[in-house]
Amino acid sequence: MFAVFWIEIHKQIKMSHCREFDTGDMIAALKFADDLRQRQAAGEYIRHISMSSENTNSVGIPSAAIDYHWAEHKIAA
Numbered sequence: 001m002f003a004v005f006w007i008e009i010h011k012q013i014k015m016s017h018c019r020e021f022d023t024g025d026m027i028a029a030l031k032f033a034d035d036l037r038q039r040q041a042a043g044e045y046i047r048h049i050s051m052s053s054e055n056t057n058s059v060g061i062p063s064a065a066i067d068y069h070w071a072e073h074k075i076a077a
Helices: 026-041
Strands: 002-010 013-021 046-053
Touching: 002 026, 013 026, 026 046
Parallel strands: none
Antiparallel strands: 002 013, 002 046
C-alpha cells in the first residue's frame, strides 16, 4: 500500500490530508504527489508533501532480529 500525505492551509488553518493507493498503484501515487507539487509551485498553500509505502507481504511485527543486542562502545583515545 502507498499513502500520500500533505498539508493544506486555508485562512491560517492547517488541514492534514492522506490519500491511500493500492500496492499495484505506485505510478498513480507518484503522479498524485507530483500533481500536488505542481499545485504548490503554482502558488497554492500546500506544504509537506510526502509519500510512504508499506509492505503488505511482511510477516510479524516489524523489528530487528530478536537476538540482536545493540550497545554503544566508547573507544579510549
